[in-house]
Amino acid sequence: MKTFMNLVLLAAISVSASAAEVKLLNVSYDPTREFYTEYNAAFAKYWQAKTGDSVNVSQSHGGSGKQAQAVINGLDADVVTLALAYDIDAIAQQSHLLPANWQTRLPNNSTPYTSTIVFLVRKGNPKGIKDWDDVVKKSVSVVVPNPKTSGGARWAYLAAYAYALEKNNHDDAAARTFITKLYKNVPVLDSGARGSTVTFAKNGIGDVLLAWENEAHLALKEFGADNFEIVTPSLSILAEPPVAVVDKNAKRHHTTEVANEYLKYLYSDAAQEIAAKNFYRPRNEAVAAKYAANFTQLKLVTLDSEFGSWANAQKTHFADGGVFDQIYQSQ
Amino acid sequence: MTPAATTFHVPHQVAHRRTTSEPVFVRRALIGVALIFLSLFLFLPLVFVFTQAFAKGIGFYFETLRDPNAWSAIKLTLLAAIISVPLNCVFGVCAAWAIAKFDFRGKNILLTLIDLPFSVSPVIAGLIYVLVFGAQGWLGLYLNADNPHFPWLQNWLNDHNIKIIFAVPGIVLATIFVTFPFVARELIPLMQAQGRSEEEAARVLGASGWQTFWRVTLPNIKWGLIYGVILCNARAMGEFGAVSVVSGKIRGQTNTIPLHIEALYDDYNFTGAFAVASLLAFLALITLGVKTWVEHQQAKQEISK
Numbered sequence: 253m254k255t256f257m258n259l260v261l262l263a264a265i266s267v268s269a270s271a272a273e274v275k276l277l278n279v280s281y282d283p284t285r286e287f288y289t290e291y292n293a294a295f296a297k298y299w300q301a302k303t304g305d306s307v308n309v310s311q312s313h314g315g316s317g318k319q320a321q322a323v324i325n326g327l328d329a330d331v332v333t334l335a336l337a338y339d340i341d342a343i344a345q346q347s348h349l350l351p352a353n354w355q356t357r358l359p360n361n362s363t364p365y366t367s368t369i370v371f372l373v374r375k376g377n378p379k380g381i382k383d384w385d386d387v388v389k390k391s392v393s394v395v396v397p398n399p400k401t402s403g404g405a406r407w408a409y410l411a412a413y414a415y416a417l418e419k420n421n422h423d424d425a426a427a428r429t430f431i432t433k434l435y436k437n438v439p440v441l442d443s444g445a446r447g448s449t450v451t452f453a454k455n456g457i458g459d460v461l462l463a464w465e466n467e468a469h470l471a472l473k474e475f476g477a478d479n480f481e482i483v484t485p486s487l488s489i490l491a492e493p494p495v496a497v498v499d500k501n502a503k504r505h506h507t508t509e510v511a512n513e514y515l516k517y518l519y520s521d522a523a524q525e526i527a528a529k530n531f532y533r534p535r536n537e538a539v540a541a542k543y544a545a546n547f548t549q550l551k552l553v554t555l556d557s558e559f560g561s562w563a564n565a566q567k568t569h570f571a572d573g574g575v576f577d578q579i580y581q582s583q
Numbered sequence: 584m585t586p587a588a589t590t591f592h593v594p595h596q597v598a599h600r601r602t603t604s605e606p607v608f609v610r611r612a613l614i615g616v617a618l619i620f621l622s623l624f625l626f627l628p629l630v631f632v633f634t635q636a637f638a639k640g641i642g643f644y645f646e647t648l649r650d651p652n653a654w655s656a657i658k659l660t661l662l663a664a665i666i667s668v669p670l671n672c673v674f675g676v677c678a679a680w681a682i683a684k685f686d687f688r689g690k691n692i693l694l695t696l697i698d699l700p701f702s703v704s705p706v707i708a709g710l711i712y713v714l715v716f717g718a719q720g721w722l723g724l725y726l727n728a729d730n731p732h733f734p735w736l737q738n739w740l741n742d743h744n745i746k747i748i749f750a751v752p753g754i755v756l757a758t759i760f761v762t763f764p765f766v767a768r769e770l771i772p773l774m775q776a777q778g779r780s781e782e783e784a785a786r787v788l789g790a791s792g793w794q795t796f797w798r799v800t801l802p803n804i805k806w807g808l809i810y811g812v813i814l815c816n817a818r819a820m821g822e823f824g825a826v827s828v829v830s831g832k833i834r835g836q837t838n839t840i841p842l843h844i845e846a847l848y849d850d851y852n853f854t855g856a857f858a859v860a861s862l863l864a865f866l867a868l869i870t871l872g873v874k875t876w877v878e879h880q881q882a883k884q885e886i887s888k
Contacts, residue, residue, distance in 0.1 A: 311834050312831055312833045314832060327831040
């Protein structure tokens with residue numbers, strides 16, 4: 253309670269003392285560049301109308317795990333908007349910059365928008381890729397980022413794994429064989445989702461890109477729908493990219509109030525529309541219904557139902573010596 | 584006497600004939616191969632950079648360069664170079680002077696240390712600074728410590744929000760590290776070749792240490808020094824790896840020109856990326872021009888001696 257009062261007091265001081273311009277740093281993951289550029293402008297307008305202050309939000313983008321590591325090492329983020337909860341957990345655990353229960357502070361597990369993993373293939377789908385079974389075929393070359401550094405890559409790995417589990421009556425050994433075959437088909441692991449998209453779309457490497465749904469749509473927009481097409485698998489994972497205020501950094505910058513409002517405003521109708529337009533699945537049902545045509549319906553499993561928790565999935569699959577290390581090194 | 588003279592004379596003539604009397608087609612083929620190689624791997628990419636840069640017209644080109652984020656990247660790159668080049672210059676002259684003109688214990692260790700940045704990968708160089716100055720490194724842990732030895736220092740640094748890593752000082756430090764050997768490496772062989780006789784003469788004639796340095800040593804190494812500075816500057820502005828690790832890639836704040844190029848490329852703004860890249864290419868061309876001129880001056884100085 254006392255710290256809360258201090259926060260309020262600090263916020264009050266910072267508001268009364270603040271000059272015309274407030275600065276915020278949003279450390280985010282790779283494919284959110286376009287979304288946050290648009291959202292920052294909308295938020296600045298909203299904040300100016302509400303308080304009279306202008307707010308200037310700086311952006312930093314990269315692989316989600318890499319970005320979390322940078323914040324742990326001192327990158328001065330007021331807010332983090334990363335690809336998955338585990339990366340923000342890591343910040344809370346290793347640097348104590350925000351409380352361990354950060355995910356309960358905002359609605360929907362602090363994830364204002366969701367996404368999933370789909371396939372991007374070359375026009376005409378020359379390799380006939382329809383579902384996950386086609387991706388692991390020997391003749392198919394797959395582009396996906398490195399799960400050690402990229403959040404999207406971890407979602408993609410888990411989506412494939414979840415599919416294999418569902419298909420094989422939750423036989424873990426069969427799922428491992430499946431995922432081993434998948435990564436045998438990967439010629440290059442970029443460190444972030446955007447690097448992989450450039451590798452696939454611009455550099456022409458690979459037959460299929462395992463991509464964030466929003467990233468795949470953006471690639472269609474940027475590189476032309478006459479060059480690529482999106483294939484939606486029968487099953488994928490509900491990817492929840494969460495957001496959080498980095499309390500200690502915000503407190504030191506006297507930006508606690510504006511940082512909190514910055515994240516809350518993500519749930520507003522206006523922001524949900526911006527998210528939907530950038531191909532993130534909005535949480536707001538009215539907005540979701542309005543943009544339903546943008547999003548193919550498919551069976552989405554959750555991380556918690558298939559893998560228990562992020563801590564669990566991280567420990568089993570992505571930690572040093574985990575399943576990913578075993579299957580990728582044994583090649 | 585005569586046999587000795589003949590044996591000396593013959594190989595000289597043979598060597599002379601071998602270098603010039605290759606058949607014309609061999610000489611032309613060799614020159615042709617060199618030219619094709621150069622144009623394929625150097626000239627074409629350079630042309631490509633500039634054609635891509637202007638692909639969307641000259642208006643788009645200048646719009647990209649006038650963008651606040653691009654402008655901030657240009658300013659940051661210039662700042663890093665303006666700080667690191669003079670520092671390396673002073674260090675390089677001191678180190679070369681010490682190594683070439685004096686004998687002391689540990690000289691070889693010093694030489695090895697100067698070469699260290701050449702042998703260490705720039706990424707490692709960046710990580711070293713993260714480990715030292717990062718929030719989990721010793722300075723960072725000190726800043727966040729609950730019972731610091733100097734609470735006022737901790738408060739002062741935190742209040743003024745002074746940061747090393749993921750901020751401008753870190754970028755400058757990383758740039759200094761990777762450009763460390765350029766000036767020294769250029770000067771050491773030159774000063775060693777010149778020997779110390781001129782300095783010794785100056786001392787005998789009554790010159791002080793400073794007078795000897797300004798009037799004897801510096802004029803002798805002038806062109807070598809300028810050459811080292813040019814190389815150092817080119818590397819400082821073009822450095823990617825080390826800076827990328829310590830930058831945090833905050834747009835408009837900690838992106839240098841190479842990092843801004845990467846960001847634009849990853850934004851699918853390929854023309855914009857090449858527009859900014861053309862600045863670096865232009866810098867390379869200027870560097871090349873000045874370098875040629877300096878080499879010419881150096882050669883003239885050698886002849887006049």
